[in-house]
Amino acid sequence: MEGRRPGSGVLVVLVALLLGMTVGLSELSAATIQYNLTAEWGKTGSGEGEFLRVAGIDVDAGGNVYTSDGVLGRIQRFSSEGTYLSGWGGLGSANGRFTGLQDVAVDFAGNVYALDLAGNRVQRFSGDGDYVGGWDVIGPTLVLSRSLPFGGIATDGSGDVYVASSAYSGVVVFDGGGNQKRIMNVDTGASLNVPTGIDVNGDGVTYVFDTFNRRIQLYAADGQALAPISDAATPDTVFRSLARGDVDVDAAGRVYVADFANARIHRFAADGTFEHSFVVRDSTGRIVLPGGIAVDSSGNVYVAAYYLNKVLKFSPAA
Numbered sequence: 001m002e003g004r005r006p007g008s009g010v011l012v013v014l015v016a017l018l019l020g021m022t023v024g025l026s027e028l029s030a031a032t033i034q035y036n037l038t039a040e041w042g043k044t045g046s047g048e049g050e051f052l053r054v055a056g057i058d059v060d061a062g063g064n065v066y067t068s069d070g071v072l073g074r075i076q077r078f079s080s081e082g083t084y085l086s087g088w089g090g091l092g093s094a095n096g097r098f099t100g101l102q103d104v105a106v107d108f109a110g111n112v113y114a115l116d117l118a119g120n121r122v123q124r125f126s127g128d129g130d131y132v133g134g135w136d137v138i139g140p141t142l143v144l145s146r147s148l149p150f151g152g153i154a155t156d157g158s159g160d161v162y163v164a165s166s167a168y169s170g171v172v173v174f175d176g177g178g179n180q181k182r183i184m185n186v187d188t189g190a191s192l193n194v195p196t197g198i199d200v201n202g203d204g205v206t207y208v209f210d211t212f213n214r215r216i217q218l219y220a221a222d223g224q225a226l227a228p229i230s231d232a233a234t235p236d237t238v239f240r241s242l243a244r245g246d247v248d249v250d251a252a253g254r255v256y257v258a259d260f261a262n263a264r265i266h267r268f269a270a271d272g273t274f275e276h277s278f279v280v281r282d283s284t285g286r287i288v289l290p291g292g293i294a295v296d297s298s299g300n301v302y303v304a305a306y307y308l309n310k311v312l313k314f315s316p317a318a
Contacts, residue, residue, distance in 0.1 A: 135178030139167025189225025197246030
């Protein structure tokens with residue numbers, strides 16, 4: 001999502017805007033907050049277990065957590081409790097390196113797919129970080145970079161790879177080898193305005209955080225658009241993502257939304273009905289702007305704290 005770094009003046013304005021939006025966030029009653037912070041790891045830096053802008057996050061079948069760092073161009077793998085296991089990448093254009101690492105996704109077989117927005121490509125790795133292959137994703141229009149200034153990546157149960165792309169105003173679907181299969185956009189019923197987070201459920205339904213349309217757009221397994229999930233029922237009645245937001249779907253079909261500038265995690269039932277929401281805070285009580293979200297098979301929610309350079313784990317309350 002950071003195809004170009006803003007100038008210092010723009011950055012100051014943006015940070016001020018974000019802080020203004022999060023000041024005075026209403027808390028939900030204790031009865032409706034159903035997740036507890038159970039683990040937290042990371043800090044600002046370039047060493048093992050440290051981050052300089054953690055955004056993309058996913059969990060494999062064994063509960064290991066993978067993160068992507070756009071500034072360092074690095075993927076790191078942790079245990080479910082935050083123990084550092086391995087890492088790879090770095091800045092550069094060679095295989096296994098990145099010029100604008102945006103997002104990461106792990107498929108059912110443990111393959112790791114990384115979306116490089118400035119390099120306009122997807123790279124595939126083993127779970128241990130060995131480079132397997134990759135392919136270019138060159139868009140039909142110029143949007144800040146050649147094709148992928150904003151976007152996200154996900155996989156489905158058959159191993160297909162889904163790339164949310166601003167250049168296509170939609171989602172491009174590839175097989176695991178990089179062969180394009182279809183595009184989901186206005187031609188299939190819904191165009192996207194800066195898509196960011198993306199996930200696919202067990203029935204092949206695709207969920208996309210449609211950032212500036214402020215909705216979660218759904219596409220059926222055949223690519224046809226479905227009714228979106230609205231923000232109207234959430235506590236702030238609007239998704240304030242500001243070019244960053246994420247979505248994940250658990251095994252039961254529940255939809256989790258990382259609402260960036262509102263500093264909230266929302267949960268919706270499989271039919272799109274709003275269930276509950278909580279303000280994201282770290283162990284010191286600081287408000288966290290969630291850059292990415294992932295949910296494991298036990299219902300634990302992992303949040304990439306974009307500006308605080310941490311990973312937070314929230315577990316369902318007993």
